[in-house]
Amino acid sequence: MIISRTPFRISFFGGGTDYPVWYNEHGGAVLATTIDKYCYITCRYLPPFFEHKYRIIYSKMEQSQDIDGIQHPSVRATLKFMGNQRGVEIHHDADLPARTGLGSSSSFTVGMLNALYALDGKMVTKQQLALDAIHVEQDIIKENVGSQDQTCAAFGGFNKIEFGGEKKILISPMTLRPAVCRDLQDHLMLFYTGISRFASEIAAEQIKKTPDNTNELNQMRQFVDDAIGILNSQDTDIVDFGKLLHETWKIKRTLSSKISTPEIDLIYNDAIDAGAVGGKLLGAGGGGFMLFFVEPHKQPAVRKKLNNLLHVPFKFENQGSQIVYYAPADNY
Incomplete structure (x- = not known):
């Protein structure tokens, strides 16, 4: 069993310049911090004693025999991206409600990726977590989302994050007294x-x-x-x-x-x-x-x-x- 913990974020300045439609041409930057409120993903391989192969528990419970049958878009897309072949059980818990402006959807995706990599015995960099989550949300799910939420969730901390060009992200931690x-x-x-x-x-x-x-x-x-x-x-x-x-x-x-x-x-x-x-x-x-x-x-x-x-x-x-x-x- 794996449990990942991924923070939510507060964005102070620069929001809107982290959309690819803007920063691929003009460059963008945000000033943001993560906070001590978290998304928790519990993940394990599902033992082969059930009629279903996948069980997903969040605000509702889903049971499915295949990935395409999963309704939750991030779970479905992330499992496909990871090439999952074995059945898994996934539980989601959070300190704060979803869809409230704290980047919770991207925290979920980053936490899912982190848990699934760990389940597969892999430890990946924060950079890879951020870029993978951006790919899942922007290219696979095709959500209208920027790139700061995934980056904040993966790296954590109070940072200036600069965006420019294809998948180019520069993290500059704030060195405050x-x-x-x-x-x-x-x-x-x-x-x-x-x-x-x-x-x-x-x-x-x-x-x-x-x-x-x-x-x-x-x-x-x-x-x-x-x-x-x-x-x-x-x-x-x-x-x-x-x-x-x-x-x-x-x-x-x-x-x-x-x-x-x-x-x-x-x-x-x-x-x-x-x-x-x-x-x-x-x-x-x-x-x-x-x-x-x-x-x-x-x-x-x-x-x-x-x-x-x-x-x-x-x-x-x-x-x-x-x-x-x-x-x-x-x-x-």
Whole structure:
């Protein structure tokens, strides 16, 4: 039996420049971190005593005699990609709900790949995990997804990730002074709107409009370096990071009519009125989690104002996808 643990991510700046339709021509970059909320994949070869060959347990349970009969798109595509010939049983558990803007779909795919490689007795690099997951999601499933979620999930940590050309990814870990890193975490608040959505459907419109959003995407790319400059400054005013989040949200919500909604705008405005400096909706848009930058002494007021939403405390993490349990299976 194998258990993989793969983190979810928070993207601060550069989202939208990680789509191949953009970065293959212009280059792209994001500033993002993984957090201490995880996707767990338990995987084992299924003993040959059952009528079915595959059993997949997530929010529903599937049993199938062949891979093509599996409904879950990532499981089906990943098993095909790995060339699986033996029956397997797969369980999925997660700390946070799916379809909420934290890259959960890609964390699932990365965790699946990591578990299946381990099941086959292979230890692969984080680079390979990321590239394989990008291939599965973009080329096999043909989801409208970028390339940052798979990379974040595989590598973990707080990174600048640059994209350019075919499958070209450069990871630059943020080398922050510990006090700055703690200060940044202390200013961040994560709230769940209760709205789930299919990111691929929302991203489709944004991808289609990419040629019309050149100026906006170039500016969002520039914000990545601006944010790094703020964090690395010797006389850092961390509040400037929050102000930059506000600016990137103002641009992001114009990229597609599906990114924000009147309900999301109301939540955002309520948080600002209560003292937040800035923030953004995470992921493709339409719902899920919202991130706010709030000075610590104003956070009680923001929690009170948004008391109808679930506040989720978190910390940064730097491990990426890991095999946390490995027990070789008996042969039948």
